[in-house]
Amino acid sequence: xxxxxxxxxxCALAACSTRPPAALAPVDPVPAPAADTCGAAxxxxxxxxxxxxxxxVLILRQVRVTRPxxxxxxxxxxxxxxxxIGADERIRSITCG
Numbered sequence: 001x002x003x004x005x006x007x008x009x010x011c012a013l014a015a016c017s018t019r020p021p022a023a024l025a026p027v028d029p030v031p032a033p034a035a036d037t038c039g040a041a042x043x044x045x046x047x048x049x050x051x052x053x054x055x056x057v058l059i060l061r062q063v064r065v066t067r068p069x070x071x072x073x074x075x076x077x078x079x080x081x082x083x084x085i086g087a088d089e090r091i092r093s094i095t096c097g
Contacts, residue, residue, distance in 0.1 A: 029093040037078040038062075038096035047094060051085045 029047040039061060046053055054065065062080040066072055068087050076097050086092040 036096065038081045039079075040081045040094045040096055043081065043094055046083070046091050049091055051083075051089045051091060053091070054083060 029044070043057065043059070046057070051065070059081065062077060063083065064072070064080055065083045065085060067085045078096055080097060082095045082097055083091055084093045084095065
């Protein structure tokens with residue numbers, strides 16, 4: 001009985017002494033100004049909103065809307081704005097390309 005209690009205490013102490021997992025670097029949902037070749041920065045306020053909010057915005061540039069599991073061409077166009085929509089139908093990020 002004492003051995004079992006000792007092992008249980010050691011396991012509990014070992015669980016407390018482990019280091020937390022390394023935090024992932026935060027991902028910026030909008031391109032940095034130096035990488036903003038498509039002029040996406042003014043539309044940063046759309047990140048987190050419902051995808052239907054794109055219907056109320058006039059964008060006079062090349063635009064592509066991507067959703068999960070939707071095939072896209074590999075053509076990279078630095079002037080095109082990509083709106084990446086999540087499975088919950090919210091705008092997750094805006095990229096150039």
